[in-house]
Amino acid sequence: MPGARSMRLVESALRCYPQRWRSRHGDEAAEIASLLIRDGTPPHSVAWSYLIGAARTRLVIEPRRRLGAAVGALLLAVCSLGVPLALLSSSAPANAASVAHSRTAHPRPGQPRPAHTRHGRPRPDGLRYGGARGAPDRCDQHDHC
Amino acid sequence: MAARERDDAGGQDVLRRAGDASVLILTSLADGPKHGYALIQDIKGFAGLQLGPGTLYGALDRLERMGLIEALPAEDRRQPYRITAAGAVALRAYLDSIERVSSVGRLRLGLGGI
Numbered sequence: 722m723p724g725a726r727s728m729r730l731v732e733s734a735l736r737c738y739p740q741r742w743r744s745r746h747g748d749e750a751a752e753i754a755s756l757l758i759r760d761g762t763p764p765h766s767v768a769w770s771y772l773i774g775a776a777r778t779r780l781v782i783e784p785r786r787r788l789g790a791a792v793g794a795l796l797l798a799v800c801s802l803g804v805p806l807a808l809l810s811s812s813a814p815a816n817a818a819s820v821a822h823s824r825t826a827h828p829r830p831g832q833p834r835p836a837h838t839r840h841g842r843p844r845p846d847g848l849r850y851g852g853a854r855g856a857p858d859r860c861d862q863h864d865h866c
Numbered sequence: 867m868a869a870r871e872r873d874d875a876g877g878q879d880v881l882r883r884a885g886d887a888s889v890l891i892l893t894s895l896a897d898g899p900k901h902g903y904a905l906i907q908d909i910k911g912f913a914g915l916q917l918g919p920g921t922l923y924g925a926l927d928r929l930e931r932m933g934l935i936e937a938l939p940a941e942d943r944r945q946p947y948r949i950t951a952a953g954a955v956a957l958r959a960y961l962d963s964i965e966r967v968s969s970v971g972r973l974r975l976g977l978g979g980i
Contacts, residue, residue, distance in 0.1 A: 746923055748943040753903045753919050767919060774920025778927070 727764035728755065734768040737775035887917055887925040892934065892949060892957040899938055899948035902926070929953065 731754040735747060754767045894900060894908045902922055910916045917925075926947060929935040934953030938946040949957070972978060 742923075746945070749902055749945055750919060750923065752943050753906070753922075756903050757906070757919065762916070770918030770920035772920070774918075774924050777920075777924050 727758055730764050730768045731755075731758075731771065734771035734775065737772060738778055742775075742778055887921050888929055888934075889957070889960060890915075890917065891922070891925050891929060892953055895935060895947060895949040896954070896957060899946045901941070901944040901946045903944070905947075 728751070731751065735743065735750055735754075738747070750771065754764075754771070757767050758764050890909045890913055891905060893912070894905050900908060902919070906917055906919070906922060926935065930937065930947070932952075934950055934956055935947045936950050938948055940946075
């Protein structure tokens with residue numbers, strides 16, 4: 722009989738098969754492996770053959786499962802596309818608002834400055850930034866600004 | 867050039883088919899039901915190559931799905947298989963086709979027909 726180590730190697734490869742396959746062929750497959758190793762086939766060769774077979778078995782999906790997998794993949798694709806789109810559409814007004822805010826709070830050079838103070842209060846006439854006085858960009862009402 | 871490439875591809879296809887485990891299994895089952903280990907031993911005897919057990923089970927599952935073989939009641943841990951009528955027809959058709967190819971090939975090589 723082949724050594725325990727050889728059979729452990731083969732059993733590890735057999736565990737790679739789907740449960741359904743193992744319940745049908747598992748016992749016979751282990752017996753065939755044992756007989757082949759006894760006949761002189763290298764254990765790693767038997768294990769490798771089972772490993773490749775397990776990969777092929779898992780890749781060949783039954784038609785019904787294939788349909789289920791296709792539907793699942795479609796749903797996954799729709800969800801993965803839909804969630805970012807939903808996020809984009811829900812954040813679009815907020816983005817627009819934040820863009821508008823940033824434009825008013827930090828106007829680009831050359832753009833007219835808003836007619837209110839940094840504290841959100843309307844400036845009295847004649848107290849606009851960069852007015853006729855050519856004063857630096859600062860608040861005229863508070864010393865700490 | 868294109869014709870030669872086509873011929874090469876056809877030749878490879880014939881070789882690939884001839885080496886297919888399914889044909890070997892069907893041929894082995896043509897003289898009666900066998901289980902896995904008996905199939906491996908029989909194929910080793912008439913074809914001179916040893917099928918890996920993973921390859922054997924893959925081919926058995928494929929042939930069973932195609933209705934070319936069927937499983938018989940298990941004997942202890944061993945699962946015997948037998949060729950179906952459809953499998954026999956498919957094997958005969960395949961053997962006829964490679965026989966024609968073989969005859970033409972032999973004639974053209976000057977070896978004489980079978």
